[in-house]
Amino acid sequence: MADGDTDIPKLSDPLEIPRLQCGAMEGLEPFIASEKHQEALGFPGELVPDWKEKALEKMAELAEKNRAFQVYLDMCVKCGACTDKCHYFLGTGDPKNMPVARQDLLRSVYRRYFTFAGKYFPWLVGARDLTEEVLHEWYSYYHQCSECRRCSVFCPYGIDTAEITMAARDILAHVGIGMKYSNEIIGKVHDIGNNLGLNPKALRATLEDLEEDLEDETGISVRLPLDEKGADILLITPSADFFAEPHIDGLLGYAKVFHQAGVSWTLSSYASEAANFGMFIGNYENMREISLRIRKAAEDLGVKRIIFGECGHAWRVAYSFLNTLAGPFDFLDQKYPIPQHILEFTWGEIQKGTLTFDKSKNDEFRMTYHDSCNVARASRMGDEPGGQFEIPRNVIKAVCNNYFDMPRDTIKESTLCCGGGGGLLTDDLMDLRVKGASPRMTALQQVTEEHGVTHMAAICAICKTQFSKIMPKYGYDMDSILSVHQLVSNAIILDGQETDDDDASAEEAQ
Amino acid sequence: MLGIIYALLFYVATLLLVSGLALKIRKYARTPAPLKIPTTPAPTTRWGVVLRMFREIVFFESLFKSNKWIWAFGWVFHMSMWLVLARHIRYFTYDVWWWVEFVQPFGTYAGFAMVAGLAGLWARRVLVERIRYISNPSDHLMLALIIAIGGSGLTMRFVAHTDIIAVKAYMLGLIRFQIGDLPGDPFLLTHLGLVAVLMIIFPISKLLHVPGVFFSPTRNQVDNPREVRHLAPWAAKLEK
Numbered sequence: 001m002a003d004g005d006t007d008i009p010k011l012s013d014p015l016e017i018p019r020l021q022c023g024a025m026e027g028l029e030p031f032i033a034s035e036k037h038q039e040a041l042g043f044p045g046e047l048v049p050d051w052k053e054k055a056l057e058k059m060a061e062l063a064e065k066n067r068a069f070q071v072y073l074d075m076c077v078k079c080g081a082c083t084d085k086c087h088y089f090l091g092t093g094d095p096k097n098m099p100v101a102r103q104d105l106l107r108s109v110y111r112r113y114f115t116f117a118g119k120y121f122p123w124l125v126g127a128r129d130l131t132e133e134v135l136h137e138w139y140s141y142y143h144q145c146s147e148c149r150r151c152s153v154f155c156p157y158g159i160d161t162a163e164i165t166m167a168a169r170d171i172l173a174h175v176g177i178g179m180k181y182s183n184e185i186i187g188k189v190h191d192i193g194n195n196l197g198l199n200p201k202a203l204r205a206t207l208e209d210l211e212e213d214l215e216d217e218t219g220i221s222v223r224l225p226l227d228e229k230g231a232d233i234l235l236i237t238p239s240a241d242f243f244a245e246p247h248i249d250g251l252l253g254y255a256k257v258f259h260q261a262g263v264s265w266t267l268s269s270y271a272s273e274a275a276n277f278g279m280f281i282g283n284y285e286n287m288r289e290i291s292l293r294i295r296k297a298a299e300d301l302g303v304k305r306i307i308f309g310e311c312g313h314a315w316r317v318a319y320s321f322l323n324t325l326a327g328p329f330d331f332l333d334q335k336y337p338i339p340q341h342i343l344e345f346t347w348g349e350i351q352k353g354t355l356t357f358d359k360s361k362n363d364e365f366r367m368t369y370h371d372s373c374n375v376a377r378a379s380r381m382g383d384e385p386g387g388q389f390e391i392p393r394n395v396i397k398a399v400c401n402n403y404f405d406m407p408r409d410t411i412k413e414s415t416l417c418c419g420g421g422g423g424l425l426t427d428d429l430m431d432l433r434v435k436g437a438s439p440r441m442t443a444l445q446q447v448t449e450e451h452g453v454t455h456m457a458a459i460c461a462i463c464k465t466q467f468s469k470i471m472p473k474y475g476y477d478m479d480s481i482l483s484v485h486q487l488v489s490n491a492i493i494l495d496g497q498e499t500d501d502d503d504a505s506a507e508e509a510q
Numbered sequence: 511m512l513g514i515i516y517a518l519l520f521y522v523a524t525l526l527l528v529s530g531l532a533l534k535i536r537k538y539a540r541t542p543a544p545l546k547i548p549t550t551p552a553p554t555t556r557w558g559v560v561l562r563m564f565r566e567i568v569f570f571e572s573l574f575k576s577n578k579w580i581w582a583f584g585w586v587f588h589m590s591m592w593l594v595l596a597r598h599i600r601y602f603t604y605d606v607w608w609w610v611e612f613v614q615p616f617g618t619y620a621g622f623a624m625v626a627g628l629a630g631l632w633a634r635r636v637l638v639e640r641i642r643y644i645s646n647p648s649d650h651l652m653l654a655l656i657i658a659i660g661g662s663g664l665t666m667r668f669v670a671h672t673d674i675i676a677v678k679a680y681m682l683g684l685i686r687f688q689i690g691d692l693p694g695d696p697f698l699l700t701h702l703g704l705v706a707v708l709m710i711i712f713p714i715s716k717l718l719h720v721p722g723v724f725f726s727p728t729r730n731q732v733d734n735p736r737e738v739r740h741l742a743p744w745a746a747k748l749e750k
Contacts, residue, residue, distance in 0.1 A: 020639050065744055067541040068727045074534075075722030078649050079584065080634065080641035081576035095643045104644065116714045117648070126646035149728075152549045154576035156566065156584075157719055158728035160547065284544060288748065320546045320735045327739045337736050377550055380733055385551035413551060 006434040008473055009091050014410045014443040017084045018093035025094040029140050030428045033178035040187040041286055044176040051175040052130055056113055058171045059106075063114070068163040073110045075157055076100060082151040082159075087416050088144050091435035096141050099151035099161040105141055106168050109134060139177055142168040144432055146422035147280065147313075148373035153413050165422070166282025173281055181426035182277045189290050193272045194239035200227075200269035206242050207267070214252060219498040222259045224251075224267070227301065231266035233258070234298050236318070236339070237309025238274045238461035246483050247464055250310050253485025254342050256492050260356075261349045265307075271297035274314035275461065279321075280423030291317065291325040304333040307340045310483055312372035312460030313421065315341060319379035343459065344381050346488060347391045350398050357491040359401050365455040365482070366402040368447050369393055370440065370467075371415035372460035386412075392459055392484055399491035404451040410443040418458070420466030433466060434473055441474040457482045513692040516702055517684055523709040530713025531721060538725040542742035552733035559732050566729060579634065587627030593620035594663075601678045602685060618667060625660040628653055652715065655704055662701040672698045 009018075035045030048054055063070040082099040084090070089097040096102060104126065111118030111127035118127030128134065147162035172178065188197040198206070207224040214222040225231060235258075241251040258265045271293040278287030298306055306329075308318045318339045323329065329338045337344065349355050369392060381387040389412045397403050410416050419436030447453040458464055458481060467481035553559045565571040570588075573581045597617025600606045632653045635641050666672045672695040683690040692698075711717070724730065732738075 017640075020643060064541060065544060065742070067538060067543040067725060068547060070541050071538055071722045071725050071727075075716065075719040075726075077716045077719050078641070078644050078646070079573070079580055079631075080638065080644060081573055081580055083640040083644065085576070095640070098640060098644065100644050117711075123647065124651070125648045149549060152728050154572055156570055156573040156576075157723045158549055158566075158572065158726040160549065160728050163547070284745065285748070288745075323735055323739045324545060324741055324745070339736075378547070380550055380552075383554075385554060385733060388550065413549075 006431045006473075009435055009438040011090070011438055011442040014407065014416065014439045014446070015084070015090065016442075018090060020095045021093035022095055025088075025092050025097065025140075025144060025432065027140060028144065028429070028432060029136070030143050030424070030426055031180040032139075033173075033180045033183040037180060037183040037187055038173070038176065038178045040190065041173070041178070041183055041283070043173045043178050043183075047176040051132075051135070054175045055130060055135070055171050058174045059110060059167075060114070062167045062170065063110075066163070066167070068160060069167050072103070072157075072159045072163055073107050076103065076107070076159055079156065081154050081156060082161075085151045085154050086145075086161075087148070087150070087419060087439045088146070088432065088436045091419070091438040092144075092432070094144075096137075097144055099155075099159075102141055102145055102161055103159070103164045105134075105138055106164055135172065135175070135177060138168050139172055142172070143179060143424060143429065144436075146373070146417045146419070146424055146436070148417035148421055149377040150373065150414070150417065153377060162422070166279070168282075169280070170282035173283065179281065179423065181428070182281050182423040185275075186277045186281070186286055186290070189273055189275075189277070189293070193268075193270050193293065195273055195275050195277070196239045196243055198239055198242060198272065200272075203242060203267075203269055203272055210248070210252065210255075214255065218256075218494055220494060220496050222252075222255050222494070224255050225265065226267045227269050228264075228266040229301050231264045231301065231303055233263055233265035233305045233307050234271075234294075234301055234303040235265055235267050235307050235309060235342075236271060236274045236294055236297075236314075237267070237342075238311040238314060239272055240461040240465060241309055242272075244465060244468075246468070246479065246481060246486050247310075247461055249486035249489055250483025251485075253483065253487075253489030253492070254309060256489055256494060257342075257346050257349060257355065257485070260492060260494055261345075261354050266301060266303070268297035268301060270300070274308050274311045274318070276314060276317040277423060279313055279317055287317065287321070288325045291322055294322070295326040295329070298329075299331065305336045305340065306332065306338060307342055307345055309342050310459040310461065310485060312374040312462060314461075315459075316374040316378040341381050341391075343391050343395055343484065346485070347382075347395050350395065356493045357399050357488075358493055359399055359491055361490045362400040362487050363402070365400065365487070366404070366451065366453045367396060367400050367482075367487070368404050368406050368444065368453045368456050369396055369411075369484075370406075370418065370456050370458045370463060371411050372458055372463050373415060373417045373421060375459060376415045377413055389413075392457075396457055396484060396487060399487045404447050404453055406443040406447050410439065416440040416443065418460070418463040418466040419470065421460075421462050425462050425466060430469075434470055437466065437470045437474075441470070444476075445474070455480050455482050457484045457487060459484050512694055512699070513680060513689050516692050516699075516706075517689040519703070519706045520684060523706040527709040527712050534713055534718060535721050538721065542744065543727040543731070544742040544745050546731055546733075546735040546740050547727050548731040548733050549728040550733055552731065554733050556732055559730055563724070563729060567723065580631070583627045583630035583634070585627075586623050587631065590620035590624035590627060593617040594624055594660075601674075601681050604678075604682060621660055621664045621667065625657055625664065628657050628660065632657070648715065652717075655708060659701060659704045659708065662697045662704070666695070666697050666701065670695075670697060
C-alpha cells in the first residue's frame with residue numbers, strides 16, 4: 001500500500017479504545033518469501049502439497065517442545081483483559097488484532113485437531129478446520145503482531161501472544177509460506193554476517209570514514225576498530241548503526257565512551273550484527289545459528305567481554321537467550337555481565353566519574369524516552385528488576401537538562417510498541433506501521449503539549465528507523481528520534497578535545 | 511435407585527477429574543520451556559517468583575493492572591467460591607473441623623457474592639463489544655453452569671430446604687463406598703448433577719487455567735539468564 005493511503009488515526013488519548021471495525025485490516029499480507037530465501041533457511045520453497053498434515057505435525061511438535069505454547073493454547077478463559085492492550089488494535093480497530101482474538105486464529109485449529117471438545121463439539125468451543133484460507137488469515141494477522149508482549153503484562157495468566165505468533169510463523173514457514181522481509185535478512189546474516197549485507201571491506205571503509213569524521217569533530221583520534229585480535233571488548237551492534245541516521249550518531253557515542261573509559265575494544269566483521277530475526281520468525285535453529293556467530297567471533301578475537309549496542313530485540317536475544325543458544329561463555333571474564341549492554345557500561349563509567357559532560361550541548365532538545373518493548377518487557381539491565389527503565393533514563397538525565405516522561409501507562413513495562421517491531425519493518429506493511437504507531441505518537445503529542453517536548457530518544461534500531469519514517473506523518477521532523485548515545489556523544493568532553501565554543505557554558509553546566 | 515445413579519455419576523466424575531488433571535499436569539510439567547521468557551521486570555530469585563505467583567493467585571495482580579471491572583467481578587467470584595467450597599467440607603467430614611465451623615456463616619453468604627460476581631462477568635461478556643466478539647458458546651455455558659450450581663445451592667439454603675442430614679449421610683457413605691439413599695429433591699439433584707458435569711469438563715475446558723497458571727513461563731521463571739544457563743533437553747541435543 002502506498003504511503004499516502006493511510007488515514008492517520010486521531011486519538012484523544014493514547015489508550016483510547018476504538019469501536020470494532022471488523023475486517024479493517026483483512027487481507028493485508030507482507031510479501032511472501034521466494035523459493036531461494038525459503039530454502040536458504042531450511043524451509044520448503046513453496047506451499048507443500050501435504051501442507052495440512054505438515055502444519056498440524058509442526059503444531060504438535062511445537063506443543064511438545066515449548067511449554068508456553070502448550071499451556072497458553074489450553075488455558076485462556078476469554079476474560080477480555082488483553083482486548084484493549086495491543087497498539088495494532090488501538091490503531092486499526094480490527095478485532096482480530098485484539099491479542100486473544102489473534103491467539104484464537106490458531107487456538108481454534110488446535111482445538112479442532114487436538115482437544116476432545118474441538119473434535120466432537122467444534123461449534124461449542126469455536127473450533128474450526130485448517131484450510132488454505134485459514135493459513136492466509138494466519139499469515140495476515142500473525143504479521144500484524146510485533147511480538148511486543150504488552151498483552152502478556154496484563155493477562156492474569158501471563159499468556160504471551162508473541163509465543164503464539166512465533167509458533168504460527170514457524171508453522172507457516174515450515175509449510176512453505178515464509179515472510180520475504182525477515183527470511184531474506186536472515187539469509188544475509190548467514191552468508192555475510194549482517195542484515196544489510198555489508199561485506200567486511202565495505203564495513204572497514206565505513207568505519208574509516210567515521211573515524212575521520214570523529215577526528216574532524218573532536219580534533220583527536222577516536223578509533224572504531226574492526227577485527228582487532230586481543231581487544232578486551234567485542235562490541236556487537238545492529239548493522240543499522242553503520243549506515244542510517246540517527247543510528248550512526250549512537251555508534252559514535254559508543255566509540256567516544258570507550259575511548260574516554262580507556263578500554264580496548266573491537267567490532268567483528270564476521271558477527272557484524274546484533275539483530276537476530278530468527279526470533280521474529282520463531283525459529284530456534286536459525287536464531288541459534290545467528291547467535292553462534294557471536295560466540296565464534298568472541299573466541300576468534302580472544303576478547304574478554306561482549307557488549308551489545310542499542311537494539312531492542314537484539315538485547316532480548318542477548319540478555320535472555322544468548323547463554324542458552326551459544327553458551328556457556330566460560331572463556332570470557334566472569335567479572336563482567338555476559339553479555340553487557342552498552343548503557344550498563346556507560347552508566348557504570350558515569351558512576352565511576354570517568355566521563356565529563358557539557359549538558360548544555362543538548363539544550364536544543366526537550367527530551368522524552370521511548371522504552372523499546374523487548375528491552376522493557378523481555379530483558380533487564382543492571383542488578384535490579386526495572387534497571388532497564390532506570391539506566392537509560394539515568395544516562396539521558398546525566399547528559400541532558402530537559403527530560404520529561406510520557407504518561408505512565410504508556411512507558412516502562414506498559415510501553416507501547418513503535419509499530420514496526422517483530423519483523424514488520426517493511427514497506428509492504430507501511431499502512432499497519434503508521435496505524436500501529438498512533439498510540440505512541442499520541443502519548444508523545446501529549447508531552448509535547450504539556451512540556452514542549454521536541455525529541456524522543458530510543459535504544460532500538462527498529463524503533464529508530466520506524467520513527468524516522470512515521471514521525472513526519474504525525475507532525476514531527478524525521479530527525480526527532482535520537483539515539484541515547486547520540487545525546488551522550490553530543491555532551492561528552494574527551495580529554496584533550498578542542499572545545500570550539502565558549503568554555504563558560506561548560507562551566508555553567510557543572 | 512437415585513442414590514445409585516448419583517453414586518456412579520460421582521465416581522465417574524471424580525475419576526475423570528483426577529485422571530484428566532493428572533495427565534494434563536504431567537504434560538505441562540514434562541514439556542520444556544526452551545527459552546527464558548519471564549515478563550520483566552521479573553524477580554531475580556526463586557523466592558521472588560513464589561511471591562509473584564502468590565500475588566497473581568491471591569490478588570489477581572496482573573488483572574488488577576489490566577481492567578478494574580473484570581478484576582472486581584472475577585476476584586469476588588473466585589474468593590467467594592473458595593469460601594463456599596470451604597463451607598461444603600462440612601458435608602464430607604464428621605466431626606466438622608473447627609475452621610470449617612468458623613467459615614460457615616461467611617461461606618453461606620459468599621454464595622450470593624459468588625453469583626453476583628459471575629453475573630457481572632456474564633453481563634460484560636454480553637454488553638462489552640470486544641468481549642462479546644471473543645466469546646464462544648462454551649464461554650457463556652460455563653458461566654450458566656456455575657451460576658446454576660450457585661443458584662440451586664442458594665435455593666436449598668434460603669428458600670426450599672433440602673434434607674441436609676440425609677444428604678450428609680449419603681456423602682459420608684459415598685466416600686466410604688457405601689451407597690445410601692439420596693433425597694429426591696429437584697434442587698438437590700440439579701445441584702449435584704451440575705457439579706458432576708463441572709468436574710467432568712474440568713480437564714477438557716478452559717478451567718485448565720487452574721493448573722495452567724502455575725506452569726506459565728512468563729510468570730514462573732526467574733530472571734537470571736546471564737547467571738544460570740537454561741537449556742531444554744531437546745535443545746541440548748543440537749549441541750552434540
